[in-house]
Amino acid sequence: MDRLGLETPGPRRFGLTGGIGSGKSTVAALLAALGAVVVDTDAIARELTxxxxxxxxxxxxxxxxxxxxxxxxxxxxxxxxxxxxxxxxxxxxxxxxxxxxxxxxxxxxxxxxxHPVVFDVPLLAESGHWRARCQRILVVDCLEQTQVERVTRRSGWSEDAVRRVIAQQAPRAQRRRIADAVVFNDGKSLGDLEHEVRALWALWNNAPH
Known part of the structure; x- marks a missing residue:
């Protein structure tokens, strides 16, 4: 995590991204429970199509x-x-x-x-204009093997299919470079993940933990 609170006046807008199987959707749900308005660009794409x-x-x-x-x-x-x-x-x-x-x-x-807004954007690292729309970027990260295991378990895709999707996405290092904070979601319990997200959200919104 970073240790910088957010002092910029005006609407608070944050970016959230992570590779397939990273746990980004879980983090988005935790942020919504903390009062964020989550704008899910994947959901918008599904509505448009x-x-x-x-x-x-x-x-x-x-x-x-x-x-x-x-x-x-x-x-x-x-x-x-x-x-x-x-x-x-x-x-x-x-x-x-x-x-x-x-x-x-x-x-x-x-x-x-x-209300604070979180733009949930899977391709945020690939789309430079999102950086300018967000005061902070949160990246959810994990090992590639963990991504493969999670996605094959939940979707039934083959390992090769998952790795092809991963190869089409920005590399982990590229996502981490744009991050103001990284949640490394590998080997964490849901409780530990929630504690980390809650602490970061409080910090970025200048609120008590």
Missing amino acids: APGGAALPALAAAFGHEIVGADGALDRERMRALAFADPGAKRRLEAVLHPMIGAEALRRAEAAAA
């Missing part, structure tokens, strides 16, 4: 109507396979989704008024 979602027309125009499943939502498995296989497709996907996700995330942050 759900049946009737605002991003679907542009995605169908960019990739063809076959990327829309029978249920009317984005076929996420097909889109994921295409993006992994073709860097150009990945860039086109991001060009459609990222501006829409960013605009909706900022709208929700504005609606939070005086």
